[in-house]
Amino acid sequence: MRLAFDRSGGRETAALLFLKILFSFLLIATASAETIDRKSVWRIRFVPEASPRVLVTAPSSASLRPLRRVHWTPEQWQSLLSVHAEQGELTIDISLPPMAGEYRVEGDTLLFLPRFPFAPGVTYRATFHPSLIPGSREGASVLIGETFRVERRSAAPTSVTRVYPSADELPENLLKFYVQFSAPMSRGHIYEHIHLLDEQRKPVELPFLEIDEELWDVEMKRLTLFIDPGRIKRGVRPLEEVGPALEQGKHYSLVIDRGWHDAQGNSLSNSYEKNFSVGPPDRSPPDPKQWQIAAPSLAEGKTRLEVRFPDPMDHALALRLIRVERVQTSRRTPAALEGTAKLDDNERHWSFTPSQPWQRGTYQLVVPAIIEDLAGNNIGKPFEVDLFDTIQKRPTNAVTRLSFEVR
């Protein structure tokens, strides 16, 4: 469509100019809905596909020819054709720079190749001033506009599927939660949507370690939420000033509110709540020698290796770190068996089914010392090392190996 203003009235006041710009925006905003009734005029078309483009086609191939010879700065090209992402507020929109991109002239078409793709849910506005083409006979007031919008893909609503630890009672010095979502989430300002409420449904003040980096997995479906270590570690000021985030004997709710947007920009399907009580702090390092191993048995057709922990283990670390190796008679370095591991019974039961059948012989359960329980205690090393307590072992990077026989 074509918009024309009469500039013959001489010097415009700022207010008038603003009104004109406003008017032009309003007209442009409706441009896509109007029928283009003059086939011979300039036309703007958005192409959102793999290599996004904005095309301006000329009334004749000669119209754009002068542009092939110009050596313009990016600003000059942007004066000729600009593409803006609308912010939804006119006063902001008129002051923003246009999209970055490359300009080309091919035949009777002027192309704008945006450096960044068109994003779903955003309205784009192209504005073309044909009078700026050298030698153009178009009036200076002629303005061609077009708008375009990529609609958001509709997707099933995202929800919180699980929060670890699973148990209903957690230690006072709990170190972290893992929040698992059904689909990728969005980052930025996430802590506004995570609340720890006490028994009176009053928010606990700043219970979490809030860091800008936000601890996501690659898919952004799992968030790691550390309790502020200053509220756990003895002898530091936050704990002395305001006490622990979680207090023994009390009940709490971890609430993920539905206002949080997923990666598609949609709110969660519903809020999620994990209710739990708080038990005594756990300052004892996990000891694999206390673990009960139920070995698979060829004779009984039992294909699953099962390991029972006396206390729950950290979900992510237990699943990632514990491995099984076959004890080799040769000098070859043993490789971890491939298979499927599971963790259930409130993270106290680990089981493993290998992809290849077990063979008679000796295997080992290999447990790196950096595995953690719910309070961040490692094997042989508590979360905090008490320097006055000489009985405690010093840190180690070793692994613990527990042998079992498959018969």
Next chain:
Amino acid sequence: MKRMQLALGTVLVAGALATSSALAAHWTEGMKEGKAEFKSMGPLAFGPEGILFVADTKAAAVVALATGDTKTAEAKAVKVEGINQKLAGILGTTADQILIDDMAVNPISHQTYLAVSRGRGPEAMPVLMRVKTDGTIEAVALEKMKFSRAELPDAPVDGVVGQGQRQSNPRRESITDVAFLEDRVMIAGLSNEEFASTLRAIPFPFKTVANGTSVEIYHGAHGRFETRAPVRTFVPFKVGNEAQLLAAYTCTPLVQFSVNALKPGAKLKGKTIAELGNRNRPIDMVVYHKDGKDFLLLANSSRGIMKIETDDIEKTGSIEAPVPDGGKKGLHYETIENWKGVSQLDLLDSTHALVLHQNEGGPLTLESLPLP
């Protein structure tokens, strides 16, 4: 981003310049020209000769970009209101889809570099943006830039290899801070699984295989309990001729230790010189020189900006006993009340800081402010 101000004293300046000119020729050694690929852009830090270190957390790597931005220019006062909206305009999206993950000023040209995320989900595009001294903003073209890359040793891979459904390793190590000191890139990391501190020192120029040294850093609070708590942010500075690191821990103590003590596999114990206390989240630190003294400026989520004399750091003894409520044992600091809502801090020049700030209801603003 945090950077050591070279004007820490005449001796230091001379030393730094001598080092710089002797090494200038080889800083780009081993770099290749092309387009450095990024999965994400996180903490930024300038090194010598316009080389920008960009941490890519998703790829577990640090990329050194020879920006070519080496033309000396005076710093100018900067104020860009609504910078997130302006970035959105250039990147063709809406302001709510823009996250500024870090900011660094090139000490040579005084142009500002921003690590920007276009989008907030896993498909977000990382973009390096530049704010020129006149306040105009542009996307930095990476296509023909020289770069080199140091891959960080990723997760301890125990148990990951081929274990059925565990093939997709959800562990990631976020890079929380990067700094350049003499000939090393220092990198602080925080894992999304195990709770531990890793600080790596990687020699620069990067070798083909970057086997940085990783150390465990402990801090003792009140001399009794010690943990390997993660470091949130750190800044290199010098006491006399000795390079030091000042690290702010996630559990709020400020801890000092000597860079020379960073040896492979070392177990390092730092000196706790201050405790920020509850509701404090250290964001960024810079060191500067004013009125014959060296100062540390620390941006903090709750206390605004804290100004600390670095001479005091040397004199302060380690905090070995609990500080009673309201007590002022440890390092003395001054709170700069009128700097509010600061989310990024760097030095613009020897007299000005550059901050990204947003007051309640106000626009996100990039602004230069006189150093306090």
